[in-house]
Amino acid sequence: MNNNFGISEEQMKALVAEGLRSGGSWCDLYFESTVYFDLLLRDSEVSSGGYHQDYGCGIRVLDGEKTGYAYSESTDYASLLNAARAASSIACGSSSAPGIISPAAGKRRADAQDRYPQESDWRQKEASFFVPVLKKIDTEIHRRESRADKVVAMLSWSLSDIMMYNSLGELSCDSRPLGSISVSTVFSKDGRIENRRVSRSFRCGAEMISDTLVEELISDSVKGVDAMFEAKRPKGGKMNVVMAAGASGILLHEAMGHAFEADFNRKGQSVFCDRMGKRICNKGINIVDDATIRGNRGSCNFDDEGVPGQKTYMVTDGILTSYLHDRISASWFGVEPTGNGRRESFRYNPIPRMRATYMESGSDGSLDDLVGSVRKGIFVDQFANGQVKIGEGDFTFYVKSGFLIENGQLTRPVKDINIIGNGPQALADIVAVADDLKIDNGTWTCGKEQSVPVSCGIPSVLVKGLTVGGN
Amino acid sequence: MKEQNIQITRDALALALEAGARKARVTLARSTENLVSTLNGEVDKVTRCEDSSLSFALFVDGRFGSFSTNSLDRESLREFLGKAVGIVRMMAPDACRNLPSPERCCKTAITGNELDLEDPAYTELTPERRRGIALSAAVFGKIKPEGYKIVSEEGEYADSRYETVVMDSQGLVCLHTEDNFDYGVEVTVEAGGEKYSGYWWDSSSRLDKLAYAGCGETAVRRAAGQIGSGPVAGKKYNMVIDRDVASKVVSPLLNALNAYSIQQNNSFLMNSIGRKVFSEGMTIMDLPHIKGQTCSKLFDSEGVATSEGPIIEGGTVRKYFVNSYMAAKLGISPTVEDATRPKVLPWPEPGMHLNDILRLCGDGIYVTEFNGGNSNAATGDFSYGVEGYLFEDGKIVKPVSGMLVTGNFLNLWNNFIAAGDDYRDCMSKLIPTLAFANVDFNG
Numbered sequence: 026m027n028n029n030f031g032i033s034e035e036q037m038k039a040l041v042a043e044g045l046r047s048g049g050s051w052c053d054l055y056f057e058s059t060v061y062f063d064l065l066l067r068d069s070e071v072s073s074g075g076y077h078q079d080y081g082c083g084i085r086v087l088d089g090e091k092t093g094y095a096y097s098e099s100t101d102y103a104s105l106l107n108a109a110r111a112a113s114s115i116a117c118g119s120s121s122a123p124g125i126i127s128p129a130a131g132k133r134r135a136d137a138q139d140r141y142p143q144e145s146d147w148r149q150k151e152a153s154f155f156v157p158v159l160k161k162i163d164t165e166i167h168r169r170e171s172r173a174d175k176v177v178a179m180l181s182w183s184l185s186d187i188m189m190y191n192s193l194g195e196l197s198c199d200s201r202p203l204g205s206i207s208v209s210t211v212f213s214k215d216g217r218i219e220n221r222r223v224s225r226s227f228r229c230g231a232e233m234i235s236d237t238l239v240e241e242l243i244s245d246s247v248k249g250v251d252a253m254f255e256a257k258r259p260k261g262g263k264m265n266v267v268m269a270a271g272a273s274g275i276l277l278h279e280a281m282g283h284a285f286e287a288d289f290n291r292k293g294q295s296v297f298c299d300r301m302g303k304r305i306c307n308k309g310i311n312i313v314d315d316a317t318i319r320g321n322r323g324s325c326n327f328d329d330e331g332v333p334g335q336k337t338y339m340v341t342d343g344i345l346t347s348y349l350h351d352r353i354s355a356s357w358f359g360v361e362p363t364g365n366g367r368r369e370s371f372r373y374n375p376i377p378r379m380r381a382t383y384m385e386s387g388s389d390g391s392l393d394d395l396v397g398s399v400r401k402g403i404f405v406d407q408f409a410n411g412q413v414k415i416g417e418g419d420f421t422f423y424v425k426s427g428f429l430i431e432n433g434q435l436t437r438p439v440k441d442i443n444i445i446g447n448g449p450q451a452l453a454d455i456v457a458v459a460d461d462l463k464i465d466n467g468t469w470t471c472g473k474e475q476s477v478p479v480s481c482g483i484p485s486v487l488v489k490g491l492t493v494g495g496n
Numbered sequence: 497m498k499e500q501n502i503q504i505t506r507d508a509l510a511l512a513l514e515a516g517a518r519k520a521r522v523t524l525a526r527s528t529e530n531l532v533s534t535l536n537g538e539v540d541k542v543t544r545c546e547d548s549s550l551s552f553a554l555f556v557d558g559r560f561g562s563f564s565t566n567s568l569d570r571e572s573l574r575e576f577l578g579k580a581v582g583i584v585r586m587m588a589p590d591a592c593r594n595l596p597s598p599e600r601c602c603k604t605a606i607t608g609n610e611l612d613l614e615d616p617a618y619t620e621l622t623p624e625r626r627r628g629i630a631l632s633a634a635v636f637g638k639i640k641p642e643g644y645k646i647v648s649e650e651g652e653y654a655d656s657r658y659e660t661v662v663m664d665s666q667g668l669v670c671l672h673t674e675d676n677f678d679y680g681v682e683v684t685v686e687a688g689g690e691k692y693s694g695y696w697w698d699s700s701s702r703l704d705k706l707a708y709a710g711c712g713e714t715a716v717r718r719a720a721g722q723i724g725s726g727p728v729a730g731k732k733y734n735m736v737i738d739r740d741v742a743s744k745v746v747s748p749l750l751n752a753l754n755a756y757s758i759q760q761n762n763s764f765l766m767n768s769i770g771r772k773v774f775s776e777g778m779t780i781m782d783l784p785h786i787k788g789q790t791c792s793k794l795f796d797s798e799g800v801a802t803s804e805g806p807i808i809e810g811g812t813v814r815k816y817f818v819n820s821y822m823a824a825k826l827g828i829s830p831t832v833e834d835a836t837r838p839k840v841l842p843w844p845e846p847g848m849h850l851n852d853i854l855r856l857c858g859d860g861i862y863v864t865e866f867n868g869g870n871s872n873a874a875t876g877d878f879s880y881g882v883e884g885y886l887f888e889d890g891k892i893v894k895p896v897s898g899m900l901v902t903g904n905f906l907n908l909w910n911n912f913i914a915a916g917d918d919y920r921d922c923m924s925k926l927i928p929t930l931a932f933a934n935v936d937f938n939g
Contacts, residue, residue: 062583068825072590074583075562078576092541098548098566111544114623152586175760211762211874218874220762258877261730261900261938292535293647294684296691372545412868412881416647416684416691417722419897421868421881443869443879443900492727494879494900494938 030056030082030100030188037190040102043109044086044093045192048116051087051352052109053191055329056100057371063181064152066159069167074152083371084108088116090291090353094374140317140324140334143202143230147182150231155180158234162208162242170247172254174218175211180204182231189331197331203322203478204233205468210246212253219253221246224468226478229320249438252426256440259429259493265402266444266491267395267430271463272407274481277312278382279411280420280448283473285314285339285347286365286377287354289415296418296449297345305345306452311385312340314349316364322466323381323480330366330375337363351377369475379471383482387458392485395457397433403493404428404435405444418448424493443494451488459485497659498608498671501526505661508550508573513665515577517584519555519595521664521799524548529656530621532630536649537637539627545656552577553595556584560593592824595798600830601668602795602802608659608671610794612787615675617703618657629653633679635712644687644720649712651681655703668799675701676790679708683715687723694719699922701790718864721885725895727939728886734860735901735935736853736887739918741866742840742927744880746780748871748905750835753807753815755822757873764876764906765813774811775912777843782807782815783926784836791924796833807835811909839926842917849918850929855890856914857931862887863901876905882937899939908932 037054044052058080065073082105083096093115095108163176182204189197207224223245227233268276289295297305316325316334325334330352339347348354351366354377366375389395396404407425414420424442428435464482471479505524512520526548533541550573551564561584565576604610636649655677662670680697696714698707737745749765757763765773784802786792795801798819806814815831823830842848854862862885869880883897909932916929 070588070590072588072593073560073562074587075564076576076580076583077564079566081566091539093543094541095544096546098546108544115539115542152583156586156588175762177760211760213761218761220872220874258879258902261902292650292684294691294693372547374541374543410868410870414693414867416693417897419867419881419883421900423868423870423879425870441870441872441875441877441879442902443881445868445881445898445900447898492898492900492938494902 029058029186032100032102034196036102040084040105040109041190041192043106044084044113047113049086049088049113051192053085053189053330055083055371056188057081057185059183059185059370060148061181061183062147063179064155064159066163066176066178069163071156071159079370081371082108083374084112085374086112086115087353090357091115092374096371138326140319140326141202141228145231147184147202147204147231155234158239161239165243166210166246169243170212170250172212172214172250173210173247174213176208178206178208180206189327191331195331197327199326201228201325202230203228204231206238206242207468208242208246212250214254217254221253225466226322226468227320227466228322228324249426252438253440256426256438258441259403259439261442261494263490263492265399266488266493267399267402267404268483268486268488269404269406270392270459270461270483270485272465272467272481273405274383274465274483275408275411275469276420276422277384277483278379278471278479278481279413280446281312281452282314282379282382283413284415284418284448285349286379287348287350287358288377290348291354291357294416296416300345303345304343305449306340306343306455308343309387310340310343310455310458311338313338313385314365314379314382316380318381318464321381321464321480322469322478323379325364325380328364328366328375329368330362332362332364332366334380335364337365349377349379351375367477369477373475376474378473378477379479381464381480381482383462383464384458384484384486386460386462386484389457389459392459392461395459395485395487396430396435398457398487399430400432402430403439404430413448420448421445445492445494451491454489455486456489457487461485501659501661502669504568505663507570509663509665511573512552512554512577515574516581517554517556519665521553521595521662523551523797524661525551525658527656527658529654530626531652531654532626534630534634534651537631537634539630552580554580554584555593555595556581558589558591559584559587560590561587592821594820594824595664595666596800596820596830598666598668600801601799602670605670605672605794608673611785611792613674613701613792615702618655618675621655626653626655629679629708633681633708633711635716639713639716641685641716641720644685644723646716647684647686647691649681649683651679651712653708654678662795662799664799670795670799672793672795674790677703677706679706679711681711681715683712683719685716685719692719692722699790701788722883722895722897725883725897727898728896730938732934733937734857734913734931734933736857736860736862736929736931738862738864738884739916739920739927739929741863742930743925744866745905745908745930746838746840746925746927748878750807750838752873752876753813753817754834755816755818755826758816759822759825762874764874768813769816770812772810772812773906774808774909776811777912777915778811778909779809779841780807781805781839781841782835782837783839786837789921791837793836798833800832802832802836807838837924837926839919840915840928840930842928843912843915846917848914848916850916851890853914853916853929853931854887858890859888861885861896861899861937862892871905878903878905899937902936902938908935911935
């Protein structure tokens with residue numbers, strides 16, 4: 026277990042004691058040291074790069090569900106003591122007795138598996154190792170697709186060393202790598218312009234960079250360019266929608282997943298706040314939020330409250346079985362935390378957040394079977410820019426690309442339309458789930474108050490009666 | 497503090513040059529922020545934030561890189577910059593990278609308070625005062641609605657001071673200090689088993705001008721206003737957009753005028769400079785120097801002086817946003833990197849507010865919120881989810897939700913009817929109520 030923060034366990038214990046001096050039920054410390062590196066290819070040259078480092082410690086005091094939070098960018102003891110005192114102000118004037126530290130102080134958490142072992146340390150790789158990767162992507166896209174006009178490719182990696190200590194005396198450490206490549210291509214044809222962005226992101230070491238990954242990025246960038254130029258905005262209306270496996274899972278994240286987050290339910294704001302234990306969709310549907318997928322962008326060995334990462338079934342066989350909890354909501358609901366207490370950095374207090382959110386495969390056949398069952402509808406290949414209103418459950422999703430379905434066949438390509446609906450209603454209207462679950466490994470980032478890396482997935486599904494906006 | 501900030505930045509610049517940078521720009525950003533959040537009329541969270549970071553633009557042997565750190569002690573910086581210069585040396589040479597010419601740079605940001613954005617009250621605020629503001633603004637339990645109940649009220653008061661120093665190796669020194677006081681509140685109400693949410697906020701660089709009282713009532717009114725909402729028949733309507741969300745149809749135009757989009761051929765406003773591409777009623781000015789107003793600024797991130805002037809004038813595009821790098825790439829004259837305080841001027845006459853514009857339009861949909869959707873930067877096509885109100889004969893008739901608005905920005909702004917004179921000066925973009933004809937709605 027690394028402690029590169031220049032602070033002893035005795036000092037951490039003393040800081041927790043200071044945080045609880047005015048009362049409060051909980052205190053935790055979150056130390057973070059993050060380095061971030063990026064390289065940018067533009068106009069066929071890797072002519073820009075960057076390196077960034079961030080360091081500090083956040084201190085949180087809870088008084089019931091109330092939070093006091095402060096942080097310091099220095100981990101010298103005096104600075105941390107000031108932060109602890111600022112955080113403790115939440116309990117000033119409360120009726121609670123001074124908080125206590127568990128007699129189990131000094132207990133180290135060793136119950137988390139390593140979901141992101143690093144075979145090759147990013148920090149040992151020079152920029153010169155990555156430059157040929159970006160240049161190959163650029164060269165091959167131009168070679169394979171003459172309509173490719175401009176390519177911008179970015180490679181980045183970050184490594185966060187985390188150390189957490191809390192008033193149960195639990196000490197948890199984690200080292201979180203995150204590597205990402207994104208490629209944006211502008212295509213032009215007869216004066217018309219279209220663009221596409223593809224990306225991959227994993228929690229792993231520099232072994233992520235492989236010929237297979239590079240080929241995926243290139244082939245996905247140049248796939249279906251004809252359809253992009255042929256695509257038209259269709260006539261709008263209410264129709265059945267088949268969502269492709271993989272990236273369509275973002276709809277699950279936005280339109281349903283956020284409403285399962287326990288803070289919204291604790292405050293009575295979610296459409297699901299009185300639905301626990303009730304049927305919310307058809308039998309056979311299971312929806313999961315999972316921190317345990319090896320190398321996944323949303324995985325974590327511990328969450329940011331020191332709770333081991335785990336797999337949480339939110340919907341089991343169509344029944345709502347769990348919200349996504351941090352320690353505050355778990356205590357309020359009287360359940361165990363689910364390891365969803367996450368934060369962007371030491372500058373933020375943790376709140377319930379998703380990790381890798383997906384629906385498990387169903388038993389309604391293949392994508393072809395789903396498309397074949399639709400007389401008139403839309404097949405959605407790529408979503409972007411979804412938004413949901415938590416209370417109402419209303420969502421809108423932008424369809425970047427897809428096809429019309431006519432008499433069970435994919436016919437004309439469509440683009441630049443929106444699908445609008447209501448989360449709980451859309452969930453209840455899923456009438457078929459294929460057996461082809463795919464987790465999408467794009468650079469998904471959830472922006473609920475703070476930015477955290479997530480991923481999503483879904484098998485191909487058929488939803489009846491969504492509103493499609495068109496001409 | 498300002499002298500200390502200048503010294504930190506000057507030392508960092510010297511270290512960058514010592515590490516091997518031929519030229520460099522250094523930006524010091526320091527901030528303090530205090531927040532008090534309430535839930536249902538009680539303090540729910542208090543947060544104190546203090547941040548300091550140094551950002552470097554390093555030019556080494558014809559190559560470029562950008563770097564940042566929040567470890568500001570000299571030895572950490574020396575080690576960091578040694579590594580940074582090593583990284584830059586591995587980049588491909590790029591002759592287009594350079595500092596802006598000193599003639600274009602700002603020479604008037606000397607004290608940091610030239611735009612009067614510092615409030616002496618900031619340093620006198622106490623934790624008790626902050627709690628007092630947050631609690632007094634809360635309305636939960638204080639108002640008794642009829643026909644619906646308030647499920648939750650989440651409010652947040654925040655005050656902050658941001659201090660920036662920008663220096664470069666050509667002698668640039670710019671300071672900017674800005675205080676902000678904000679209050680925002682989100683309310684969820686329930687009626688007939690359905691939930692509806694509403695949000696309202698205010699912001700000012702002066703504490704005594706922060707209108708936190710009344711935010712809660714407005715948020716409740718906005719939430720309750722949507723009770724019973726639903727889609728109406730899909731067809732072409734006049735669209736009136738509330739000033740609070742009207743930037744949704746202005747920001748994509750400004751993005752399309754940015755040289756990064758132009759250079760990548762990813763803009764629906766390529767080759768538009770000097771051309772009339774919008775309705776003659778459309779004029780957007782950049783007004784970066786309004787004293788006492790949030791987001792006013794004398795210089796951009798390169799230290800280039802901002803200036804007042806038209807971006808789009810009578811429907812004709814007058815300005816691309818071109819930083820030094822993009823100017824060299826495109827072989828055109830540099831301007832500034834972005835709009836600072838864009839303002840849509842009133843049309844067809846000054847002094848109009850929302851009700852005047854509803855009357856002018858007669859019938860249509862008044863959009864109060866956008867919910868998701870997207871626009872295509874290359875084509876200007878857009879599709880957004882919306883909610884708001886159906887209006888007839890200039891009067892609001894019923895709430896609307898579950899609708900989509902679809903179109904193309906060039907067409908939309910060529911069907912421009914009116915711009916009000918009612919922008920909120922607490923917003924970074926000064927966009928008033930806007931109205932357009934013949935807009936496609938689906939529901």
